[in-house]
Structure formats: structure tokens, C-alpha cells
Amino acid sequence: MSDAALSTASAAAPAENRTIGYSLQGTAALLLAISVLVGWGFWMNWFSKTDSLVCSICLALGFVIALSRGMMTEPMYRRTLVPAIFLGIAFLVLFYSVVSGRPKISCIAAGFSVAGWLAYVLRSESAFQALSLGVAFMVPSIVDACEQRGGFEFIESCALNLTSGLAEANSQFHIQRDGAIEFGHGVADRFSSVGRWDSILPFVGISFFCIYVFRRNLIPSVLIIVSAFLVWMAIRATAWVAFSWYAERNEVWPEWGMGMQLFLFALGAVMIVLLDQFFAALFEPIPAEFINEDLPLAATVWNGMVSLPSLCFKIPQRSFDRDNEE
Amino acid sequence: MRNNYDRSLCLIYLRPSENRSEFEIMSTIKWLIQEMVKAFSSPLSFLGSVLDALRGWRYSRKRVRILLGLLPVLLLAVVYAGYGFSLFERVDSRVQKYGFKSEAVCPSANLEEAAYSKLDFLKQNIGAEASKPLEISPIQMRYVKILNERILATEPDDNSAKYRLALSEAISGNVDECMTIMTDVASGKNGPFPAANSWIAAKMIDDFQKSNDNTMLPEIATQLKVASTWPGVRPQMLAFYARILASSGMVGDAITVAKDAVKRSRFYHLDLLQYYNAAGNADGVRTSGYEVEKIYGARINTALETKIDRLAVAEARFLMGKPDSAIEVLREGLAKESTTNKTELSRALSEYKLRQFDKSIQRLDDGTFIADVSYLDDAVDADPNNPKVSETVARMLPMKIRPSRKVIAILKQQIETGVTSGDAHRILAEGYYASGNTAEAIKSWESAISKSAIDASSRNNLALVLAREKPPQLERAFELIAEADRLSPNSAEVLDSYGQILAIANKPAEAIVKLEAAVRLDPNKKTTRKVLEQCYRQLNMIDLADAQAAAIKSIEDAGLPPKSTTTPD
Known part of the structure; x- marks a missing residue:
């Protein structure tokens, strides 16, 4: 019908x-x-x-x-x-x-x-x-x-692991101040997993925004939510190394302010949107004109896979041919 | 429409579409089977359709979108891969990496050196100047802590990380935290780690030397037993262990441990020499004696001479049977103006003379003793304040050897000035008591008690003697015997005296409790059984009294000696 x-x-x-x-x-x-x-x-x-x-x-x-x-x-x-x-x-x-x-x-x-x-x-x-x-x-x-x-604690520990790994790879950044030694900048620690506006939750919100606005199917949706976590951890770790490197060169810790927070948050948001576009492009169905009518199995299975479970159907388009038929 | 496009309807089911209004499972399955049969019966054609689909996939993508999306993917890849995938790294490899790094920044040997150098006990370095504490820079310390805490975050049972962390705590002065971690490691729950036992032993020895609390010694010995298996154990600790072993009568084990100490520091030949002497091993004494002469003697009369050198050489010569030569070395030192330890040299000289005197004592056939008293005079000449002189004189009392007037004068002087040791007073008291001079004996025992807070024997003897006095001084006797019981619990001697005093005080029921305990500890002591028998009879417990009488008879018949006795009969 x-x-x-x-x-x-x-x-x-x-x-x-x-x-x-x-x-x-x-x-x-x-x-x-x-x-x-x-x-x-x-x-x-x-x-x-x-x-x-x-x-x-x-x-x-x-x-x-x-x-x-x-x-x-x-x-x-x-x-x-x-x-x-x-x-x-x-x-x-x-x-x-x-x-x-x-x-x-x-x-x-x-x-x-x-x-x-x-x-x-x-x-x-x-x-x-x-x-x-x-x-x-x-x-x-x-x-x-x-x-x-303890899910967020686990993520926090993963991020800490990554951060310490980065610090390890770049040697222990430190500056000497008043005869004492201070390790790392701790920018990473400012990116909490919960409780601050630049925590992981807004990144999850951005992922959902992409899913709703761009009408994603299941596979890109799952991938984009996972990538929100990966992006958050990568930004946190990279910020740690970048600012520590800056601090070691200039012998002073950079000021931590709203501008820096906004910049890092915007960077993460842009990365998530771009990743969303990337996953969606990868998992788009094959158009009908490329389906071999005699042997449509392979293409049909792929199309079924990338649109299952059909979270979002296409917006219906009125068929003028069908109108004419009726 | 649906009837004409049966196949496309099935496609609609698998491909989401606005046209689907109901599920047609059967026709979908039918279509699927048909397609499968087609794919298997014509594989090449199927391959062609797969290639078509791939081409379709490729042509239907927007390249700009994919390239834009690739940018963050590459950035993420740089972060995760470029920096070594530490998130996905295996735990054991991380532990190994941090371990190596920590060791490279500050070797464990340096940490140990710095931590041990904080202990006063190890600063006393035999045969050498006191070692200076090794300092570790705060940067190294912080780094060591960070890396080892990181290892422990993933491997909480890693003994070596815990050990290094504990050492760094010790260096920072957090002794309690250090001991907590060390005790945990030394417990062996994650495998043996003798280095931790060694640290605990060293700390305990340090505390022991400050508090002089003998109750610590068994625990120290237990820790040192494990620690001695560690190659890094300090020779001072081994020497201490050997001393504990030797004082417990295990001279053979002490020699083994001292040999181990000698391997680490040749200066410990001096200790080894003394244990060989105690064991009566003449070969050992000779070998170690020559080593001591070689090592310590080489520095005598040079700028490198230390306080211990002459004493060590003298000891070696004396034990090797060359007392004159030993005394010669000491006299040479005393004659030199530059010598700073003249008091110690003269004390040593005095003691060698006393030892020569002890050797000269001979028992004649008639039961009397003779000795060369001139040695005693020489000892007094060398050091009139040597408390061993009074001890020796006290021991001479029951042998009825008369010392010279000079010696007696020195003895009186020592007693007046309070130089005499508690031991000397005790021996003196026992001598007076044996010769029937109870009044002098009581005085000497009182002096012995006032000089030694841990002398249970004097308290025990004095209590019994006071109880036997006429009239008996029971109040003081009870006070003394209670103290003796506290100082030497479960001693057959003390319990026996306690029982006797209670019997004198006419408390047979209480006396029986103490005497029975004494009999359990030393079943062959007749005096105890005799008093016990009397107490039983006093309470009309005839059967038990008879049993004791029978036991006494059997001991007399068998001629069994009691375990030990110092109590006056």
C-alpha cells in the first residue's frame, strides 16, 4: 500500500x-x-x-x-x-x-x-x-x-593513562620554581570527566546533536558516540603535552582561562562533527542505480546492514508518477 | 502494484522505504533463497555484482566529505599512535619500562646507600671513618616516587617497586610509612624479598642501640636470618647477627655468619677471631689472627692509625697465645704522646692481666687454690677503675686466695666510689654467703640490686635469705621475690624461692601452687620437692606428700642432678 x-x-x-x-x-x-x-x-x-x-x-x-x-x-x-x-x-x-x-x-x-x-x-x-x-x-x-x-572513573583513568604515556613519550615536563620542581602543567586534570562544562558530557551532547540533526543510522551513531570519548581523551592529552612543552620552553605555566577552555571545547566539537560526516559518508547506502537488478544480493545486504535497525527513515518524497497512476 | 513487483517488495523490506506497511516474511525468505541459489550457481556473475556495488559505493560518496572527515581521524591517529599507544600498551611492558627508567634515574644501590646512611648504627664503620650520608637530589627522588607509584597503580604486588618507594620514603624522613611498606614486602606474601628484611633489621638494630631493649633481639635475629641471604646486606648487620648467635651459644653459626661479613669487609676478621677462640678452633684463631695483624697492624704508627688498630692487634696476639706481645703493643701505644685513646688501651691492658691471672689459678689436690696474684696487681696498676677487678676479687673469695693489700685497697675504693659493677656485688654476696658471712652478703646483694635493675638472681637470693632470717623479714622478701618473678618469669629457681618464702609465711596452699610450677620446670630439684612434701602434710594431703617422698627417694637413688641452681640451699 x-x-x-x-x-x-x-x-x-x-x-x-x-x-x-x-x-x-x-x-x-x-x-x-x-x-x-x-x-x-x-x-x-x-x-x-x-x-x-x-x-x-x-x-x-x-x-x-x-x-x-x-x-x-x-x-x-x-x-x-x-x-x-x-x-x-x-x-x-x-x-x-x-x-x-x-x-x-x-x-x-x-x-x-x-x-x-x-x-x-x-x-x-x-x-x-x-x-x-x-x-x-x-x-x-x-x-x-x-x-x-564508576564508568566515568574508568574513562578518567584511561585518559590519565594516555596522558602519562604522552608525558612519558615527551619525557617528564617540569619547571623549577623557588628551588622546587613542578611536574606537568595539569591542563589535563582541568578536563574532568564529570562536573565541569568542558567535561566529557557536552561532547556526548554534541554527538547526539549530530545524530538527530543529520538523521544517522545505528552504525554511525554508535561510532560517533564512541569517538566523543576518544576525542575528549586525545584533546586532553594533547593539551597536556602542548602546554607542558610551552611551559618548559618559557619556564612559566600558561594561564588557564575561559578563552582556552572555549578554544579546546570548540576544537573537540569541530572534530566530532567532522568525524560524524566521515562515518556517515562511509556508511551511506548504495544508490539504486548501482544495484545489479539480476544479482542484487551483495548491495542489498550492505544497504540493509547500514540502515539497520532503521532508526531514521528517509523523509517521504511524494512520487509524481504514483500520483498520476492514482 | 504489489503483485506485479514481488521481488522489489522484498527489496523494500531489506532496504528501508516509505512504501512498507507490513512485514512479508515468507516472500522475503523465498526471495533470499532464490538470490542465494543464483549467487552460488553463478559465482562469477555474483562477483560482478559485488564489483558493481563497490563501484556504486565509490561513485556515490562525496570526496570532500570523506577528506574533511579524514582530517580528525588522522589527528586522532597521530595522538594515539604517534605517542606510543600507551593506553593500549601491555601492563607488563609498562611496568618494565617504568622500572628501567626509575633504575636509570636513580639506581637502587644509591637509594639503599642513602637510606642506610640515615641510620646511626651503620655510621659506626669498624676499621674506617664514619661514612657520610649520601644525598639524592629532590628531582631524582620525585621521579623515583612518580615512576614507582605508576608501577604500583597497575601492579600493586610489585615488590621491587614497593621497596624502592619505601626507600625513598625513608630518605624523605617518613619512617613510619617506610616501615609499613617494608613490613608488607618483608612478610613474603608476594614472594621472598630479603632486602626488605635487611632494612627492617637495620632499623630495629638502630632502635635497639638507642633503647637497649633486649626483648627486641629475637625479632632482630629473625629478620637478620632472612636478610643474611641477601647479597647487599651490610657487614655491620652480619656482625651483629653473629654476636646474637654467639651469645645464644650458637658459636658455629656465628662463625659462618662472621665469615660472610668478612667477605664484605675484611675488618670483621676481628669478630671471626673471637668466635674461633670461643669455639676452641686453634687453626681458625691462627688464620684470623694473622689477618687481623695484617689488616690493622699495617696502619699502626702511620698517619692512618685509628683507635681500634692497637686493640685489635693486641687481641689477636693475646688469643694467638702471645700475651706479652699483646701487652707490648698496648704499652707502646700508651707511651706515645699522640695516642688519643689511652683510657681504652689501659683498660685493655688491665683486662689482659686479669685474663692472665684467671689462667694462673690452679686447684691443688687438697682442694685449695693457688694463683699468681702479681697479675692482679699489674691489672690494678694498669687501670685502677676497671670494675672487672672487683668481680675477679669477688670470685676469689670462695677460693680463699688472698689478694695483695693494694688490690684490697682498690676494691674498697671501687666499692666506695661505686665503680664496682652489679655483677661484682652479686659474686661478692654469693662469696660472703658461702663463707657464712650473711650480714655482708645481704649488704652486697642490696648493692647489686641497686646497681642492676634487671638482676633477678640477686633479688631471688636476697628474698630467700631475708625470709630465713630470724626474725624473718617477710615484707621485703615478698617484694623482692615478686620483682624477681616479673624479671625472670617461669624460672624454676624463682618459683622455688617463692614457694619456700610462702611456706615460711605459713601459706601452704599458695606455696603449693608455686612449688608445683617449679617442679614442673625442674623435676629433679630435691629441695623444692621436700618443701612441697611438707606443705602437703601441713594440709593433710598425705597421698600427695607420700608421692613426693617417693619421688625424692628415686631422684636420690638415680643420682639425678637438678637443671641449675644459684639459690642458696
Whole structure:
């Protein structure tokens, strides 16, 4: 059944379908409101930290742009099962959050509520696209879970390892001051893994921004989130060596100010965006004109692979031929 | 439309498209099987389609996008690969690298030298000037700490990194932290590491020399036993270990350890010589004696002469059976104006004379003793303040050898001036008691007690004698025997005296407890059993009393000697 046919069918949808739609959206709104209320303290805490705030701004920008590029016009898409499943999950998670007294988990419920809502509202978009947008609401909870399980400490130790390796490779930078010796500049230590606005979280936010705005599939999305960590560590280590080298040559530690922070953060952001473009170009599907119609297996498998699971479908284009046919 | 394009519908399923509204699994599987059969039945054609797809992949990419994206990839590659992939480096290779680097910056031997030179005990270098402390620059110290902490961050059980860290702590003056780490390493939980035991032993010896606490000696000996297997152990420590062994009666082991010390420093031939002498090894005495003469004698009458040289040579000559020659060396030193240690030389001279006197004592057939008293006069002439003189005179008392008037005058003078040692008073007291002069004996024991806070024997004897006095001085006796019991716990002698005093005080039940303990420690002591028997009878415990009587008889019949006795009967 073609897209046009679907639209026609939606337009002629009976009144009870509209009722179902309204009740689904109402439920989603209610669940979202309750989730936010339950996790109010957690959200406040999340927004109280600079790095979380910067991360949230990146996520919100990506979210808004992704929504503006989606289609939400009447008549509504007839999908009801997937939104119902998402809202069901949201309800269960919210229930668990209230019962277990863990407001953090209500973020997950909020994410599923949004996913359920969007799965109904976003016309002709895949359910995975709705879910991926819902993840934006789940990020604080996921980050907190990682933090509590020592995930960031592990990353910090990896970065320290790399930094010490760099220092090792470039000998121990030091300057002598007042008869005492001071090792390294410690620029690397200013790049904390959590708690500062130039920590790893804003880089993760930028990765999500790229995923939402440039409508990435699974493989480039995973790669870009991983590269956020690699870029953060590389910038931190390189800054350590560069500033230590500068210090050793001039016998004075460089001043650490907002300008330097902004510069390093912008450098990281540019690197992540460029890497995103690179991965996306590598993992783009093969256009139909290059598929051998007699033996399409190889190309089809590749195309399936790079678009699975179909997080983001293409924006539907109206086919004039089909219009003519109809 | 769907019916006409069955195959393309399947494509739509695998290729995301806006047209899909439902899953058609069966037709998809059917299509997949058909395609597989085609691919296998015509592999070359399939290869062609793969090449088509590759070409399609290549032509459909935007080069600018890929080149732009390659820029950060290359930068990351430079950071991660160019700097040695330290993040992905194997832990063992990192440990090895940091280990080598740390060793190159500051060798362990230098660290040890600097750490050991902080100990006063090791500054006393036999036969040589006191060594100056070796300084390590703060940069080296900091570097050593950083590298070893880094090793320990990945390998927390690395003994050598811990050891180097502990040494650097010791050099920085953080003794407690150093000892904590060293104790951990020396415990051997991560394998033996005798260097750590050596450090602990050295620190303990240093503390021992300041506190003189004998209870530390067993632990020091335990640590030194392990430390002696380490090639880097200091000869001073081995010499100390040998002294502990020799004082415990293990002269053979002491000789082995002293030989080890000699390998590290030839000046320890002097110690070896004394152990050979104690073991009665004439060959050993001769060999070591010649070595001592060679090593120390070479410096006598030169600008390099040290205080110990003449004493060492004299000792060697004396032990090699050339007392006159030994005395000659000392007299030569005393005659020289430039000699700075005349007191020590005259004390040594006095002691050689005393040893000659001891050798001259002979027991005649009638049970009397004779000796050449002129040696005693010479000893007094050499050093009138030598407390050994009074000890020797005290020992002469029961032998009934009369010293000269001069010696007696010196003895009186020593007693008045308090030069006499506690030992001398003890021996004197025992001599007086043996000759029946209880009043003088009590005086001497009191003097011995006042001079030595650890003399359990004098306290024990005096307590018993006071309890036997008429009337008995029980209060003082109890006070003394309690002190003796504290100073020498689990001693059969002390427990026996305690029991006897309690029996005199008419406390048979309490006496039995002490006496039974004494009997357990020394079952062959008849006096203890006799008092015990009396106590049993006093309490109407006839069976036990009879059993004791039988035991006494069997000891008398078998002629078994008691383990030791110093208590007056």
C-alpha cells in the first residue's frame, strides 16, 4: 500500500480512531508529566551542573531540529500498536520508579512517554526514530547510572593513562620554581570527566546533536558516540603535552582561562562533527542505480546492514508518477 | 502494484522505504533463497555484482566529505599512535619500562646507600671513618616516587617497586610509612624479598642501640636470618647477627655468619677471631689472627692509625697465645704522646692481666687454690677503675686466695666510689654467703640490686635469705621475690624461692601452687620437692606428700642432678 493510499485512508478514518489517538496522546502527556514530577529533584540536580546543562542544550537543539524536520500534519498516521507498547513500558518503568523510590528511573519513563507520543504523532517516521528521540530524555539517567558504576572513573583513568604515556613519550615536563620542581602543567586534570562544562558530557551532547540533526543510522551513531570519548581523551592529552612543552620552553605555566577552555571545547566539537560526516559518508547506502537488478544480493545486504535497525527513515518524497497512476 | 513487483517488495523490506506497511516474511525468505541459489550457481556473475556495488559505493560518496572527515581521524591517529599507544600498551611492558627508567634515574644501590646512611648504627664503620650520608637530589627522588607509584597503580604486588618507594620514603624522613611498606614486602606474601628484611633489621638494630631493649633481639635475629641471604646486606648487620648467635651459644653459626661479613669487609676478621677462640678452633684463631695483624697492624704508627688498630692487634696476639706481645703493643701505644685513646688501651691492658691471672689459678689436690696474684696487681696498676677487678676479687673469695693489700685497697675504693659493677656485688654476696658471712652478703646483694635493675638472681637470693632470717623479714622478701618473678618469669629457681618464702609465711596452699610450677620446670630439684612434701602434710594431703617422698627417694637413688641452681640451699 502506497503512502498516498495511507494518507487517503487516514483522512477517511472513522471517529473512533481519532478518539484512540486523543486518548493515546493524553496518556503520553500524563505519563510525561508524572515522570517529570516524580524525578523533579533528579532533574533539578541534573540541571544544576554545568556540564549536564551544556549537554542538555546540545540534546535539546538536536531534538527540536529533528522534530521540525519530521511531519506532524493531519490526518494522523494510523499506527496505534507501537505507541501503546511504548506507553505501556513507560507506565511500568514509572511504577517501578515510584515503588522502588528511585526518581532517577522516572527519566527512562519520561523517555518512553515521549517516544510513544512521537511514534503516534510523527507521520511516516519509523518507530525507531521516535525511540531515538525519546533517548534524549533518558540521557541524564544513563549518565547517572554510568557515574554510579564508576564508568566515568574508568574513562578518567584511561585518559590519565594516555596522558602519562604522552608525558612519558615527551619525557617528564617540569619547571623549577623557588628551588622546587613542578611536574606537568595539569591542563589535563582541568578536563574532568564529570562536573565541569568542558567535561566529557557536552561532547556526548554534541554527538547526539549530530545524530538527530543529520538523521544517522545505528552504525554511525554508535561510532560517533564512541569517538566523543576518544576525542575528549586525545584533546586532553594533547593539551597536556602542548602546554607542558610551552611551559618548559618559557619556564612559566600558561594561564588557564575561559578563552582556552572555549578554544579546546570548540576544537573537540569541530572534530566530532567532522568525524560524524566521515562515518556517515562511509556508511551511506548504495544508490539504486548501482544495484545489479539480476544479482542484487551483495548491495542489498550492505544497504540493509547500514540502515539497520532503521532508526531514521528517509523523509517521504511524494512520487509524481504514483500520483498520476492514482 | 504489489503483485506485479514481488521481488522489489522484498527489496523494500531489506532496504528501508516509505512504501512498507507490513512485514512479508515468507516472500522475503523465498526471495533470499532464490538470490542465494543464483549467487552460488553463478559465482562469477555474483562477483560482478559485488564489483558493481563497490563501484556504486565509490561513485556515490562525496570526496570532500570523506577528506574533511579524514582530517580528525588522522589527528586522532597521530595522538594515539604517534605517542606510543600507551593506553593500549601491555601492563607488563609498562611496568618494565617504568622500572628501567626509575633504575636509570636513580639506581637502587644509591637509594639503599642513602637510606642506610640515615641510620646511626651503620655510621659506626669498624676499621674506617664514619661514612657520610649520601644525598639524592629532590628531582631524582620525585621521579623515583612518580615512576614507582605508576608501577604500583597497575601492579600493586610489585615488590621491587614497593621497596624502592619505601626507600625513598625513608630518605624523605617518613619512617613510619617506610616501615609499613617494608613490613608488607618483608612478610613474603608476594614472594621472598630479603632486602626488605635487611632494612627492617637495620632499623630495629638502630632502635635497639638507642633503647637497649633486649626483648627486641629475637625479632632482630629473625629478620637478620632472612636478610643474611641477601647479597647487599651490610657487614655491620652480619656482625651483629653473629654476636646474637654467639651469645645464644650458637658459636658455629656465628662463625659462618662472621665469615660472610668478612667477605664484605675484611675488618670483621676481628669478630671471626673471637668466635674461633670461643669455639676452641686453634687453626681458625691462627688464620684470623694473622689477618687481623695484617689488616690493622699495617696502619699502626702511620698517619692512618685509628683507635681500634692497637686493640685489635693486641687481641689477636693475646688469643694467638702471645700475651706479652699483646701487652707490648698496648704499652707502646700508651707511651706515645699522640695516642688519643689511652683510657681504652689501659683498660685493655688491665683486662689482659686479669685474663692472665684467671689462667694462673690452679686447684691443688687438697682442694685449695693457688694463683699468681702479681697479675692482679699489674691489672690494678694498669687501670685502677676497671670494675672487672672487683668481680675477679669477688670470685676469689670462695677460693680463699688472698689478694695483695693494694688490690684490697682498690676494691674498697671501687666499692666506695661505686665503680664496682652489679655483677661484682652479686659474686661478692654469693662469696660472703658461702663463707657464712650473711650480714655482708645481704649488704652486697642490696648493692647489686641497686646497681642492676634487671638482676633477678640477686633479688631471688636476697628474698630467700631475708625470709630465713630470724626474725624473718617477710615484707621485703615478698617484694623482692615478686620483682624477681616479673624479671625472670617461669624460672624454676624463682618459683622455688617463692614457694619456700610462702611456706615460711605459713601459706601452704599458695606455696603449693608455686612449688608445683617449679617442679614442673625442674623435676629433679630435691629441695623444692621436700618443701612441697611438707606443705602437703601441713594440709593433710598425705597421698600427695607420700608421692613426693617417693619421688625424692628415686631422684636420690638415680643420682639425678637438678637443671641449675644459684639459690642458696
